[in-house]
Amino acid sequence: MIPACRLADLPRGEAFRLDIDPPVSVFHTDDGEVFAIDDTCTHQDASLADGWLEGCEVECPLHASKFDLRTGAVDAPPARLPVRTHEVVVEDGMIYVRVSTEAPNLPPCVASRLAGGPA
Amino acid sequence: MVGASLAGLSAARSLRKQGYDGRLVVIGDEPHRPYDRPPLSKEFLAGTIGAADLTLETDDEDLRAEWLLGVRATGLDSAERAVRLADGRAVRADGIVIATGAAARTLPGSEGLAGVHVLRTLDDALALRDALARGGRLVVIGGGFVGAEVASTAYTLGLDVTVVEAAPTALAGPLGETMGHIVSALHADHGVRLLCGVGVKGLGGEHRVDAVLLEDGRSIPADIVVVGVGARPCVEWLEGSGVALDNGVKCGADGRTSLAGVVAVGDCANWYDPRVGAHRRVEHWTGARERPDAAVAALLAWGAVEPGVPRPPYFWSDQYGVKIQFAGHAAGADSVTIEEGAPDDRNVLAVYRRAGRPVAVLGMNQPRLFTRWRKQLAVATS
Numbered sequence A: 001m002i003p004a005c006r007l008a009d010l011p012r013g014e015a016f017r018l019d020i021d022p023p024v025s026v027f028h029t030d031d032g033e034v035f036a037i038d039d040t041c042t043h044q045d046a047s048l049a050d051g052w053l054e055g056c057e058v059e060c061p062l063h064a065s066k067f068d069l070r071t072g073a074v075d076a077p078p079a080r081l082p083v084r085t086h087e088v089v090v091e092d093g094m095i096y097v098r099v100s101t102e103a104p105n106l107p108p109c110v111a112s113r114l115a116g117g118p119a
Numbered sequence B: 001m002v003g004a005s006l007a008g009l010s011a012a013r014s015l016r017k018q019g020y021d022g023r024l025v026v027i028g029d030e031p032h033r034p035y036d037r038p039p040l041s042k043e044f045l046a047g048t049i050g051a052a053d054l055t056l057e058t059d060d061e062d063l064r065a066e067w068l069l070g071v072r073a074t075g076l077d078s079a080e081r082a083v084r085l086a087d088g089r090a091v092r093a094d095g096i097v098i099a100t101g102a103a104a105r106t107l108p109g110s111e112g113l114a115g116v117h118v119l120r121t122l123d124d125a126l127a128l129r130d131a132l133a134r135g136g137r138l139v140v141i142g143g144g145f146v147g148a149e150v151a152s153t154a155y156t157l158g159l160d161v162t163v164v165e166a167a168p169t170a171l172a173g174p175l176g177e178t179m180g181h182i183v184s185a186l187h188a189d190h191g192v193r194l195l196c197g198v199g200v201k202g203l204g205g206e207h208r209v210d211a212v213l214l215e216d217g218r219s220i221p222a223d224i225v226v227v228g229v230g231a232r233p234c235v236e237w238l239e240g241s242g243v244a245l246d247n248g249v250k251c252g253a254d255g256r257t258s259l260a261g262v263v264a265v266g267d268c269a270n271w272y273d274p275r276v277g278a279h280r281r282v283e284h285w286t287g288a289r290e291r292p293d294a295a296v297a298a299l300l301a302w303g304a305v306e307p308g309v310p311r312p313p314y315f316w317s318d319q320y321g322v323k324i325q326f327a328g329h330a331a332g333a334d335s336v337t338i339e340e341g342a343p344d345d346r347n348v349l350a351v352y353r354r355a356g357r358p359v360a361v362l363g364m365n366q367p368r369l370f371t372r373w374r375k376q377l378a379v380a381t382s
Helices: A110-113 B006-017 B122-133 B143-154 B172-189 B287-301 B369-379
Strands: A002-006 A014-018 A024-028 A034-038 A051-055 A057-058 A066-068 A074-076 A087-089 A094-098 B025-028 B066-067 B073-077 B082-085 B090-092 B094-100 B101-104 B137-141 B161-164 B193-196 B201-203 B211-214 B219-221 B224-227 B231-233 B260-262 B269-273 B278-281 B314-319 B320-330 B334-341 B347-353 B356-363
Touching: A024 A094, A024 B219, A051 B201, A051 B369, A066 B172, A074 B082, A094 B224, B006 B025, B006 B287, B025 B369, B094 B287, B122 B143, B122 B224, B137 B320, B143 B161, B143 B172, B172 B193, B172 B320, B172 B356, B201 B314, B287 B314, B320 B369, B334 B369, B347 B369
Parallel strands: B025 B066, B094 B260, B137 B161, B137 B224, B161 B193
Antiparallel strands: A002 A094, A014 A024, A024 A034, A034 A087, A051 A057, A057 A066, A066 A074, A087 A094, B073 B082, B082 B090, B101 B231, B201 B211, B211 B219, B269 B278, B314 B320, B320 B356, B334 B347, B347 B356
8 A cells, every 4th residue: 555645634625636646636525535547538638636636536627527536437528538537546645556556547748658659 | 310420429318218119210411330430639639549430429329220321411491390312212200419519621622632631520530641651741721629639640640730820829719829829839839830820722733732922922832731710610501491500500408400300419509508698609629528418318208308508518629749628718808817837838727717716727737637627617507
């Protein structure tokens, strides 16, 4: 498990980006729930931590794709592939993330960069 | 559903999501299933993504719709509640969603001249992509967003690019004078010529274009010309149908038209905007995605639901590697202030205000701050 941040330091409605590769975002919803999903939108290179959090849904800051924080599913296009969800554990006021072992759905530009090809 | 692009697809999805279980017919004049248009002037034109990447439907999606594609709607018979098609067929319906979009305006006299392009559809983009691949001198007529994105893409492909804009400042309409000037300065940053305040008199060339002739007498040599002078709503087919038209289909704040059982969404729809107290036809991607939810609710309940206040209109543009984002209405603002960044760095968050209240926000490479302001704007103006 990777420590992210203290729950007290993450106000409701805010997100924390964990700078691992690929990055993961932790969201604290207005209802007080905490979720972790891949930070990179599956459509194009954008940080979902910078997006618009509403209920259990985050809207990509660039092209308005929406993802369900509970399942990672796409709720609105242009994205077509889900983001991964990651297990969240809160212990002694600290948020921990257990990163999924599935393969991430990275957008074409990021995937080619990671593979060493042209960005 | 008359129209099979983003607005039509979104309406079809909304219908199923909101519990409509009956027969659903989607009519589209293009032969393609719904595809995403914004990349047509950017990644698709640059050749970094292909047509398959533009698909809007997901692999496991089943809307249980009948798709009538490649056939144009030619009329709406309000008595029969039927849509007439160009091939002679007619489709009767209990409810009709008009989502016929807009078509690129052309330059009078340019018909039949090779080398002259518009950019609206996938087929337009394919033709332009092939032309740009051959290289040469490109002249873009119109310094709006489509024109600017084409110029930016052509620049990355190594073409010699000139943009001609009739207004004194490009993008002044959507962004206002001050910020229009700052954003359109991206052209000069990259050695793309931007000629403002001069109209186009005509095009030179016999069968193939070889120049753009300006009203001040100059002639700009051209191998390829792109006409990016806006779009007109595709509503000719509704004339005489009883559906009230005024700069597109005239709609209430929930997309209802003057005819019961008929709503309109997307670029062809001129919705009443309660924020500004007037009708506004919005040609943004996000409007075509979001507004069908409200229009479908209105269609299913017809007046039994109170229309909500839509979020402020939002659009984005990518030019020369800079992410440009805008939300709200620039018209009517009495001040613009730079809240973050510096115009010279092309890294700016600017807020437009009217009598001290924020009415619009612009970001250049500021996605995080922009989203914060966009949320504030939705609260401030609702």
